[in-house]
Amino acid sequence: MSQGATGSRHTPVMLEKSIELLNVRPGLIYVDATAGAGGHLREILKRAGGRVKVVGIDRDAGALAALSAEIGGQSRLVHGNYRDIAGIVQGLGIDTVDGGILADLGVSSMQLDNPERGFSFLKEGPLDMRMDSRSPLTAERLVNTLPERELADIIFRYGEERASRKIARAIVSARPLATTTELAALVARCLRAPRRAAPGFRDSSHPATRTFQALRIAVNDELGSLERFLRDALQLLSPGARLVVITFHSLEDRLVKQIFRKAAQGCICPPRQPVCTCNHRPELLIITRKPVLPDEKEVLANPRSRSAKLRAGQKEP
Template sequence: MDDFEHISVMPIEVLRYLTPRPGGIYVDGTLGGAGHARQILEASAPDGILVGFDRDPAALKVASERLAGFGERVHLVNRNFSDMAISLAELEITGIDGLLLDLGVSSHQLDTAERGFSFQQDAPLDMRMDTTAGETAADLVNGLPERELERIIKEYGEERWARRIAQFIVTARAAAPIETTLHLVDVIKGAIPKAKWEERLHPATRTFQALRIAVNEELASLEQGLAAGLQMLNPGGRCVVISFHSLEDRIVKQGFRRLAQGCICPKNLPLCVCGHTPQLRILTTKPVMAGDKEVDHNPRARSARLRAAEKL
């Protein structure tokens, strides 16, 4: 698995905001190729602990090999990071000093045709992070009612042509099941008038994003995992999240703001009666973006948004 490549996004910024230190306990909820994890372990030497989560067995195998030199400082878990609270309890960890969530799909997953994430190569329409469980994108495309397909494509893909795409999918699958990525791409291209194709965006981009999110329940996982991780942060502990589309970024921004808020009493009350106090300090008033040099080296960093907060 030496070909498992994933260029870590904003590595300098991650360390700056996460501030790993010796003796700390850190969670990497989206381990991938272990690039960020290695940096955290090096910065927290000699005795910092890292717990890494990934539901992709292939990613976990590579991470295990790449982090083997850190010995017992590393604990790898083949689970969705939304199960963080359960997994940390099993490791008898009651508090953490840092949480990192890099929510992007790895370069390896995108570039491995048979995973079905890419609309550039023909492959089975899969898109599962964990290829051993759950429904595939083909299951959804061929089995969901038209209205549900439209909802998914509109909500998760923010696709203005969602209704037509859903209609075309239902018509196409009546003739033959849609089982490959390029078959679905052809259907989407037929649904969107060519004059309306965007210059810098493939017509299938938003629909493929929507199906990937639905297959992997990504937004629900983010809400659950982020809430669990923030609750487990020790005072002074930090959370860093890198998101790649507006739906993820909105969840992170609202989650941080909710916990950073003080009094929530109605404004017409003369005195505070709610007793609500801030639990977080937001470190990034605006999302941090990758620099031009990084984007030139790794174009996939262009859409990355980093937000960070500290537990009070």
């Protein structure tokens, strides 16, 4: 567990299960594509008694600097986007990953809890939402410059928000918006009735949850990066190596499920064709038929784990 500049700590989600499914064995190469505060990465090192090569990637330079100060030379840490995983690991002289690749998607507690990063609707901060502060696109730019229709499409597609048109209209007439709390209050005014709480939870989610999720996904091109990461990660793995992915919302999980299913397919000939001519072989054996969810105890101890879903697969020979 690591502490950020705001004093918040990031508790790794489904730590036991994810590391078990990664099947850590000494002598092999592992990639943690979202090193963050290093909770999972440190556990990989620990399980193998330090006798593994671990590459840690993260888009957040601050997170990597803090992690590097803690773990020193035990792992190769690379500031970059996991969409570039192939170039990153090959740049380190690694052609294939024989142990496994882990990705624990989304934002860390340090990012969420630092108002300056603009991810939280609960704390006043600039409308930033960039995982990588080198990137030119911010939420502020999207909110203040996009045509109303494009804004509504983003909020609908990436936030699955039914009131997207109403919210986009209200944003456009309130321009310019500068802070997270201004935007959150505006969305709350658009959605008069609060959403009902999910079973087992005391509070309904904040009305701005979906709009913030949508803007964050758009600012960081999260789904585009995830799709390329999954395809390239599958190519990098050697037979028997594992791919473990933890997602935090349905759009991410759907993408992982679709790409895993496609990679696990044998014949891809048209269904009416009597004899197979494609000779297509499955690339991946799906280990988790259904996504693994955190248990009740974990959700109570770490409410941020409640939407997590874990899927794992093993590269076929």
